[in-house]
Amino acid sequence: MSTLRFSWLALVGVMAGLAGWLANWLATRNGFGTPTLPLTSLVTTAAIIGITLVFGRRVLRWRNGKRDRPLDPILATRTLVLAQACAYAGALSLGWHAGIFVDQLTLLSVRSTTALLWGSVALMVGGIVMIMVGLVVENFCRLPPDDDGTGAPGHSEGEYA
Numbered sequence: 001m002s003t004l005r006f007s008w009l010a011l012v013g014v015m016a017g018l019a020g021w022l023a024n025w026l027a028t029r030n031g032f033g034t035p036t037l038p039l040t041s042l043v044t045t046a047a048i049i050g051i052t053l054v055f056g057r058r059v060l061r062w063r064n065g066k067r068d069r070p071l072d073p074i075l076a077t078r079t080l081v082l083a084q085a086c087a088y089a090g091a092l093s094l095g096w097h098a099g100i101f102v103d104q105l106t107l108l109s110v111r112s113t114t115a116l117l118w119g120s121v122a123l124m125v126g127g128i129v130m131i132m133v134g135l136v137v138e139n140f141c142r143l144p145p146d147d148d149g150t151g152a153p154g155h156s157e158g159e160y161a
Helices: 006-029 041-063 073-106 115-140
Strands: none
Touching: 006 073, 041 073, 041 115, 073 115
């Protein structure tokens, strides 16, 4: 499995930002509401982050030598996929809400409230945390270069657990 590429995360973020800006621009100019997630979605974001960290911690403990029982390879693979999905979802959320934030900044002079701006900032922070957790847990799943997963020195080059 390949590692996360920062260029792909940035591309997802930029494309989502453009889509978020355009969707917000079209919605607000045609009398519709702002297409943003409610702040309660941060609870879901926190749950995803927590689950990712719990599974990542299990793989990390095994990787760091607590090998009283073998690591289930399916669990390790699912943890890696979850970490990567968390990072991509974070980039998507960050980009979308950054686009909305930029468009809302232009409307600041005609709006009486800044709640949408602060909501977008909170959701952008949630996206940043998701990206960071995804990258950290992906790193948890990487075996050291001298470890083949059995505890004995091997010839691997840092592949995933």
